[in-house]
Amino acid sequence: MAARLSDTELAAALDELNEGLASGWKIEDGKLAKRFVFDDFVSAFSFMTAAALTAERMNHHPEWFNVYGRVDVALTTHDAGGITRLDFELAAAMEAAVA
Amino acid sequence: MAARLSDTELAAALDELNEGLASGWKIEDGKLAKRFVFDDFVSAFSFMTAAALTAERMNHHPEWFNVYGRVDVALTTHDAGGITRLDFELAAAMEAAVA
Numbered sequence: 001m002a003a004r005l006s007d008t009e010l011a012a013a014l015d016e017l018n019e020g021l022a023s024g025w026k027i028e029d030g031k032l033a034k035r036f037v038f039d040d041f042v043s044a045f046s047f048m049t050a051a052a053l054t055a056e057r058m059n060h061h062p063e064w065f066n067v068y069g070r071v072d073v074a075l076t077t078h079d080a081g082g083i084t085r086l087d088f089e090l091a092a093a094m095e096a097a098v099a
Numbered sequence: 100m101a102a103r104l105s106d107t108e109l110a111a112a113l114d115e116l117n118e119g120l121a122s123g124w125k126i127e128d129g130k131l132a133k134r135f136v137f138d139d140f141v142s143a144f145s146f147m148t149a150a151a152l153t154a155e156r157m158n159h160h161p162e163w164f165n166v167y168g169r170v171d172v173a174l175t176t177h178d179a180g181g182i183t184r185l186d187f188e189l190a191a192a193m194e195a196a197v198a
Contacts (some may be wrong), residue, residue, distance in 0.1 A: 041160045045151045052144045061140045067162040 002077055002084035013088045017095075025091055031063070031074040032087045036098065038069040047071060050097040051090075058093075060086045101176055101183035112187045116194075124190055130162070130173040131186045135197065137168040146170060149196040150189075157192075159185045 005013060010027070018024035025034045038044040044066055051073075055061045065072040073094065075087035104112060109126070117123035124133045137143040143165055154160045164171040172193065174186035 041151075041155060045148075045155075049144075049148065052140075056140060056144075061167050063164070063166040065162070065164040068160050 002080055002086045004077070004080040004082035004084055010083060013085070017088055017091055021095065027083070028074065030082060031076040032083050032091055033072070033074045034091070034094075036071040036073065036094075038071070041068050044069045044071050047094075047097055051094050054093040054097070055090060058086065058090060060090055062090065062094075101179055101185045103176070103179040103181035103183055109182060112184070116187055116190055120194065126182070127173065129181060130175040131182050131190055132171070132173045133190070133193075135170040135172065135193075137170070140167050143168045143170050146193075146196055150193050153192040153196070154189060157185065157189060159189055161189065 014025060014027070014032075023034070025032055027033070036044070036047060038047065048064070048066065048071060051062065060077070063074040063076070073091075075090055076082065077084040077086050113124060113126070113131075122133070124131055126132070135143070135146060137146065147163070147165065147170060150161065159176070162173045162175070172190075174189055175181065176183040176185050
């Protein structure tokens with residue numbers, strides 16, 4: 001099982017994830033979070049579909065809210081009681097999906 | 100444009116929508132709302148995909164939150180400042196998708 005990251009590991013992983021991103025990920029309420037904004041619903045849901053396939057393959061699933069072109073993502077690893085490398089892997093896959 | 104329903108119209112439409120449903124829709128924070136619970140993420144996201152296609156065809160989109168098998172839906176018509184027949188049409192289509 002993936003282990004919860006220490007504060008030091010978390011900060012390093014966040015720096016690495018956000019490198020080169022116009023809009024970065026943050027830690028919010030103990031979760032790895034980002035608001036994605038797309039032009040319309042089709043673009044937003046296409047992103048969600050790509051992310052859903054990755055999430056299912058990883059067997060690691062997001063919490064997310066969508067309204068029209070907005071997708072608010074919050075990632076955590078329930079079994080580990082916090083953020084693990086799995087959350088960063090899913091976040092990176094989401095960024096690859098929008099790249 | 101669809102007009103905001105009166106309280107009387109809303110109550111009648113809600114009764115009609117919920118007739119025969121094991122778990123009904125409610126009015127929450129001025130929106131037509133329901134929590135759908137599925138066995139797993141694949142079932143939940145399959146439902147969302149079916150609903151997304153209908154929503155796009157209607158050009159009327161949901162607010163929704165998903166975590167694993169749970170999908171919390173809240174429907175409102177922003178242009179009308181409240182709940183309209185469009186919300187009930189999308190809700191009925193969502194029920195058809197899970198039936």
